[in-house]
Amino acid sequence: MSVLPCQGCKGLCCGPVAITEKELKKIRKRVKSMPGKLRNELEQQTRYFGTCIFYDMEKDRCGIYSARPKVCQQFGYHKELVCFKNPGLAVDGQPLEHKTIGILSVDYTWNDFK
Ligand code: SF4
Ligand code: SF4
Numbered sequence: 001m002s003v004l005p006c007q008g009c010k011g012l013c014c015g016p017v018a019i020t021e022k023e024l025k026k027i028r029k030r031v032k033s034m035p036g037k038l039r040n041e042l043e044q045q046t047r048y049f050g051t052c053i054f055y056d057m058e059k060d061r062c063g064i065y066s067a068r069p070k071v072c073q074q075f076g077y078h079k080e081l082v083c084f085k086n087p088g089l090a091v092d093g094q095p096l097e098h099k100t101i102g103i104l105s106v107d108y109t110w111n112d113f114k
Contacts, residue, residue, distance in 0.1 A: 004076045004083055011047070011055035013075055013083065014062065018100040023069045024108065027054075030067035031113040043110045053105045069104070071096065 019027070031039060031054075042056055042063045056063035062072065076083035078093040102108055 004086055004089065007060055009085075010057060010060055011051045014052040014055045014072070015050050016103045016105040017052065017069050017071050019069050019102065019104050019108070020098055021101050023067075024101065026067045027064055027069075027104070028113055030064045053110055070098070 034042070042054070045057045047053070047055060047057055051057075052062075054063040054068075055061075062068050071081065074093060074096070075081045076086065076089055077091065078096065079090045080093075080096055082090040
């Protein structure tokens with residue numbers, strides 16, 4: 001499978017994402033396991049308006065990569081989540097519907113992960 005040219009986008013497609021209960025728990029665990037200094041630095045970064053609270057602007061990548069929600073894992077590769085830089089990679093995939101409990105960055109902010 002080809003890989004998207006995400007480096008350099010600075011989280012262009014990383015906006016608020018709907019998450020499930022299970023994903024929330026996984027992200028909580030991931031954030032709590034970060035060394036305090038790194039966690040604070042990530043929290044305090046200045047991001048573009050609308051960019052996900054976990055986007056690492058300095059490293060230009062997801063700050064919780066191993067715990068990122070399913071929507072993020074499928075972004076660019078699913079016909080409902082097309083990357084405009086490389087739309088050819090998006091194909092029909094499993095339906096995306098799942099029971100979400102809220103939106104990361106809107107309903108769940110850094111204070112919910114402490
Ligand atoms: S999926 Fe596309 S828009 Fe999003 S960061 Fe990657 S290349 Fe950029
Ligand atoms: S969790 Fe990671 S991959 Fe998903 S929107 Fe936020 S920064 Fe991007």
